[in-house]
Amino acid sequence: MKKIFVQAVPFDKHLVTLALESGVDGVIVDPADRDKVATLARTEVLGTDAFTYVTLGGKDDEKTAAEALAAGGRVVLREGWEIIPVENLLAQGQGLGVEVASLERAVLAAGILERGVDFIVVPPSASADLKAIVAELKLSQGVLDLETATVTAVEQAGLGHRVCVDTLSMLRRGQGMLVGNSSAFTVLVHAETESNPYVAARPFRVNAGAVHAYVVMPGDRTNYLEELSAGTQVLIVDATGRTSLATVGRVKVEVRPMLLVTARTADGTLGRVFLQNAETIRVVRADGSPVSVVELKPGDEILVRTDAAGRHFGMRISEDIKEG
Template sequence: MQKIYFLAVPFDKNLVTLALESGVDGLIVEDERVESVRQLGRTEVLPVSSLTTVCLESKADEEHAVACLRSGGKVVLRAGWEIIPVENILAQADKLGVEVASLDQARLAAGILEHGVDWLLVLPQAATELKSIVAEIKLSQGVYELSRAVVTEVRPVGLGHRVCVDTLSMLRKGQGMLVGNGSAFTFLVHAETENNPYVAARPFRVNAGAVHAYAIMPGDRTNYLQELSSGDEVLVVGHDGRTSLATIGRVKVEVRPMLLVRARVDTPEGPREGAVFLQNAETIRLTRPGGEPVSVVSLREGDEILVRLDTAGRHFGMRISEDIKEA
């Protein structure tokens, strides 16, 4: 994940405040401002003199940037950089930064050679887009392909320990977490964004499922729901496949009546089936293809819901190549 710095030169108190509130990783300020700005928040503050700024105009400039990076310098390419020279530098050294003056430039820099540059220096002229840059570059984990699945079974299975994941974020309709009995077939469990006559909405919460279930996590990892704890980052997924990060504020594990939900996706290679155990309560919902939440209480065989298909095989949450079946 790229780090994002904001260039607060010349110094502007309002822009510094905006940058801190936006959640940047650091600020670049005039040397004499470093100590006073450090007192404003627990954010990295660097003097502008610590940067080696390179303007790419020739092959010699590329070679200079590579040499500085290899010697441990903090190198940033001046605005106006082009993709091919940046790729050449990234092929030879890491920890490269580039100046960006818009959200579009930030997106471009973040995707070069798929990995992207290591850090971005947002210029003051991009201040109006700073929050969008931070949200997209730091929080997005790309777009997941979701599939329509047909519900094949819904039945009570008795009591079990279920996990509520309360985040620091207000989730929106159509968003939730991918949870399932196996990592190869996960269900989009909807956040508690909806009111009902008995319980107010809790849009920060995903009542995610049984303790043994897999949750798809950032960085193409999985965790058992029981393993999650305060301060962990979880992956939030929308019905359109767009992803973001949320930090866990609290995890609640309680004994509740549970339901077993099974579903099937018919693929060109044949049917794929999966299951998930969820609390038997009206406030627990899965997600329809259009993004509408559907309560597990009203869920019926033949209903369509959103799931994610993947290849099976995980070891301590990391993807491995293994002949494995999860049922």
């Protein structure tokens, strides 16, 4: 995950407060101002003397930056940098950061050579984009390809331990987690954003499924639902495939009546998921709207993700694995 620093030079308490509330990794200040930040929150505070600042105007400047990196230093390229010199420097070692004047420049810097710079520095002039920069680089995990599958069966499955995942985030309509009996076929299980006459909405919650189920995680990994715990970062996915991160605040594992939902994609791929038999548990229709599992019936289309790769301890491997 890309590190993001705010540069509060000269010191500006309002900017520092905004930075801390936005979730940056640290604050860069004049060395004499370090203690001022330390009283506001627990965060990394760095003096400007911890970096070599370089304005790229020609090959000599690029050489200066390369020498500083080779010596094990951290280099910040002043705004105005161009992609080719940054690529050259990234090929020479770790410790390269750049100033960014906007969200667009931050996204560009984070993707250079498909690796990106090691850290981003947001100067005071870009404070208006700060929250958007943090959200995009810290929370977004790109876009996943979702497809529709047709429900072929909804069957009662007796009692089982199900996992209710309460996050630190308020999720929106259309968002949930990808859960399934197989890592190669996961169903978008909707967050509890909808209310009814009997139960209030709990938009921080995904009632995700049975303890043995796979859940798609950040970094192209999977976990069993039972493995999630407070502090774990999970992948939130919406009906368009856009992703973000949320932190687990609490996991509740309880015995509940379960349903087995089976669905098939247009190419014949079959998948299953065990979900609690309750009106508040929903999956997502092809149009992005949530539908309760108690209303789900054969012929309904729901959103799923298919993935041909096998998994070992949650990591992608090349092996012939069949799960049902």
